[in-house]
Amino acid sequence: MQLQKLNLEHILFLDIETVPEYALFEELDEIKQELWAEKTKYIRKEEYSPSEFYPRAGIWAEFGKIVCISVGFLSLKDGNRDFRLKSFSGDEKSILVNFSSLLNEHFSKTYHLLCAHNGKEFDFPFIARRMIVHNLKLPEKLNSIGKRPWEIPHLDTMELWRFGDYKHFTSLKLLTNVLGIPSPKNDIDGSQVYEVFYTEKNVSRIIEYCERDVVAIAQIVLRLKQETLLKDSEISSVSL
Known part of the structure; x- marks a missing residue:
């Protein structure tokens, strides 16, 4: 896939925000508590108890849930650019159903691509796993089972930046800084989403x-x- 030949109008850019499935470790049933303790014991070591470590559960699809999926897509007309944003929030199943409908109705062609930062390791599999948990049919764009790597329609900006160096991890915050792009982390970062969701109950801030x-x-x-960055005047929110 040659980046310079990519048609940006064929790309759906996306990001997800996740939190633990419950506000507190104690809300898990006894079996799930044991499974959480077992899952995290090598990461926690003796520094944290399973309960103390539970606010980080949002990074595992087996213990977390999606509270927001935001997407963006570029429209070019008469030399003008319009980058449109759309967010899905509410209960997780509704988020997934609505996001699936978007993919099936507007981004299901063979030339359409999904793009996220670290998406191949996090966003895409997380969404797919949570859809299976809710017994939802996977959209073709998320169903990678049985496909060869080059048949999977996913772009990953972290992978693009690696240039083949698979030992290299670069956060979105660092990469935007290096490339001279305004930082998206001017309010909260991923580590604060748990508190904003469960304590502040401020979903709008997460969106x-x-x-x-x-x-x-x-x-x-x-x-x-090597194209011109988007201006604020070229970015808008839409309803589909």
Whole structure:
């Protein structure tokens, strides 16, 4: 896949925000508590109890849930660019159903691609796993089972930045800084989503954070293609 030949109008940029499935470790049933303790024992070591470590459960699809999916797509008309943002929030099953409908109705062609930062390791499999948990049919764009790597329609800005160096991890915050792109982390970061969701109960703040990440991902692709960055006047929110 040659980046310079990519049609940006065929890419759906996305980001997800996740939290533990429950606010407190104690809300898990006894079996799930044991499974959590077993899953994390080598990471926790003796520094944290399973309960103390539970606020980090959002990074595992088996113990977490999605509270927001934000997407962005570029429209080009008469030389003008319009980057449109759309977010899905609410209960997790509704988020997944609505996101699936978006993919099936608007981004199901063979030339359509999904793009996220570290998406191949996190966003795409997390969404797919949570859809299976809710007994939802996977959209073709997320169903990688049985496909060869080059048949999977996923772009990953972290992978693009690696240039083949698979030992290299670069956060979205670092990459935007290096490339001279406005940082999306000017309010909260991923480590604070748990508190914002369960303590502040401020979903709007999480949506804004998620949408900023989507814009940043699109900006990275533009920079890698050596094209002009999006201006604020070219970014808008839409209803589909």
